[in-house]
Amino acid sequence: MELAELSSIKPRQIKLLQENGITDIKALSMSVPGDLEEIEGISGKASKKLIWDARDVMGMSSFKQVSEIVENYDFLTTGSKNFDEILNGGVSTGRLTEVFGAFKSGKTNLAHTLAVTCQMPINEGGLDGAVLYIDTENTFSKSKIERIARRFGFNPQKILGNIYHARIYSTDHQFQMIRAAEQACIDKNARLIVVDSLMALMRSEYVGIGMLAARQQVLNKMIHELSRIAETHNVAVLLTNQVATFMKGTYSANDAIGGNIVAHGCHFRIQFKTKGFSANTSLERSAIIVDAPDLPPEVASFFITEAGISDSEKVEYLFDEEKATPPAKKKSPKKKKSSKKKAVVSKSAELSDPLESL
Numbered sequence: 001m002e003l004a005e006l007s008s009i010k011p012r013q014i015k016l017l018q019e020n021g022i023t024d025i026k027a028l029s030m031s032v033p034g035d036l037e038e039i040e041g042i043s044g045k046a047s048k049k050l051i052w053d054a055r056d057v058m059g060m061s062s063f064k065q066v067s068e069i070v071e072n073y074d075f076l077t078t079g080s081k082n083f084d085e086i087l088n089g090g091v092s093t094g095r096l097t098e099v100f101g102a103f104k105s106g107k108t109n110l111a112h113t114l115a116v117t118c119q120m121p122i123n124e125g126g127l128d129g130a131v132l133y134i135d136t137e138n139t140f141s142k143s144k145i146e147r148i149a150r151r152f153g154f155n156p157q158k159i160l161g162n163i164y165h166a167r168i169y170s171t172d173h174q175f176q177m178i179r180a181a182e183q184a185c186i187d188k189n190a191r192l193i194v195v196d197s198l199m200a201l202m203r204s205e206y207v208g209i210g211m212l213a214a215r216q217q218v219l220n221k222m223i224h225e226l227s228r229i230a231e232t233h234n235v236a237v238l239l240t241n242q243v244a245t246f247m248k249g250t251y252s253a254n255d256a257i258g259g260n261i262v263a264h265g266c267h268f269r270i271q272f273k274t275k276g277f278s279a280n281t282s283l284e285r286s287a288i289i290v291d292a293p294d295l296p297p298e299v300a301s302f303f304i305t306e307a308g309i310s311d312s313e314k315v316e317y318l319f320d321e322e323k324a325t326p327p328a329k330k331k332s333p334k335k336k337k338s339s340k341k342k343a344v345v346s347k348s349a350e351l352s353d354p355l356e357s358l
């Protein structure tokens, strides 16, 4: 529903809200007054009134009969059937999925695979949408995306054209782009937001126990904002997270960083484990469901391949480069008079892109 349909709203307020990514009544109803107050030109009193009025319109100010609730989650395939199975179909839209694990455990590989599968049709396990990729570690790889696209039978250029990437340099920048993601979801029909990784910059900017409260406050805001966007626009959100090693007596164990804010804020928590910690002898990995609203704590095995996450080490490429490449133009024999008709034919052959049909 359009913001203008709210009887109490002024045109100036509509403009300010839209500039800050709140483009409809649903998004407004899920906002926090404190966040709206930060917008210059909207007072504390007005923020609360606007949000409460939006909630009235959305039917959020009364209790609802459970039978009326519609659960319209879609599930995005991970590229591994084993992994999809324990997730009840794949990565859910509308909620946050966190994947944590040691270095090289496959988090970035999963993020890349999802950035491709998201563009597949819904009946094939995709979400039929574009991707927003928030990259805090500078590990995004175009060539990896191209290989994954070819594996699934897609024109790599088409897939790359539907991934919107932001290289992030600070925590504040990360928050700014999370805010910007809301409008981008609408403008670009994005159905997946990737944050790879959630804590990397915070870990280096907020050092020591004295900074912990400030860090958790920023983290809380990010998680809340992402959760709201996921729900409002029914998009999937993948957050990758690093681990810290804790000593338990003589044993060591890895646990996700970010504390309770991340643990409680993410709906699905999945741990990736490697076989053998320091030696990179196998590309087999395991995914463990650590926490999920309605899934048992199961484990699945998958492989990292040169073309993303898969059930086996062997990669088959479905995209036929040969068929997709326009045939090389035949050199026409040198004639004194070049026919105009022929020139038109060769021009149209150049313009029609055979890749378009894929």
Ligand SMILES: Nc1ncnc2c1ncn2[C@@H]1O[C@H](COP(=O)(O)OP(=O)(O)OP(=O)(O)O)[C@@H](O)[C@H]1O
Pocket: 101, 102, 103, 104, 105, 106, 107, 108, 109, 110, 137, 139, 242, 280, 283, 304, 305, 306, 307
């Ligand atoms: N082309 C490739 N073919 C096969 N395996 C690869 C290829 N590229 C990377 N890998 C494997 O993937 C591992 C890295 O995986 P990935 O980047 O997904 O880990 P990560 O969990 O994101 O790690 P980090 O915490 O360091 O970001 C490498 O150590 C390697 O074993």
Ligand SMILES: [Mg+2]
Pocket: 107, 108, 109, 137, 139, 196
């Ligand atoms: Mg990574």
